Amino acid sequence: TAGITQAPTSQILAAGRSMTLRCTQDMRHNAMYWYRQDLGLGLRLIHYSNTAGTTGKGEVPDGYSVSRANTDDFPLTLASAVPSQTSVYFCASRAYDRGAGYTFGSGTRLTVV
């Protein structure tokens, strides 16, 4: 089973350029999330979506946008990348079961230069 697939695995991006990080899940989970992970800060929520057609802002949404056109896909877009967006980005999903843990993708390592 694939679970959650993220692409690309890693990317070097010039400052000012735009980029979309892709996330696809095949578990029919309703809720999906984007986190960034930085050394010493842990995982911080960027945006989330509780169900297809809805999205919400997390702790650090500035500079990022998301869409949720269907259940499976939850892309994250950086409109104009800045060096502070250098990070490891994780996509996650979960079912609505109260005790269900998140399933994480393998991550995208992004370097903005």
Place this chain on the structure above:
Amino acid sequence: GQNIDQPTEMTATEGAIVQINCTYQTSGFNGLFWYQQHAGEAPTFLSYNVLDGLEEKGRFSSFLSRSKGYSYLLLKELQMKDSASYLCAVRDDVSGGYNKLIFGAGTRLAVHP
């Protein structure tokens, strides 16, 4: 405000027992999760506590005291492969994002022979 504290690093000996503590102060509380993350990999779900007490799963146990805002993860019969970061996360439902998890910065555990 939201605050989740856990020790930055711990070391332990193969075969021993280690306890990783987590204290939290969050606007709301609807469950506490522990995740394991090996270097360069995605976090994986370990345990979930929503009521006070101990949850046991093989070599791993997790405890919760909601009145004290405190949890711990207990790892028994440590193995070298248990060397990883352990992330404490609280589900906060006050902001309307029922499914959002807030993560601590993680505890890096090194198991040595």
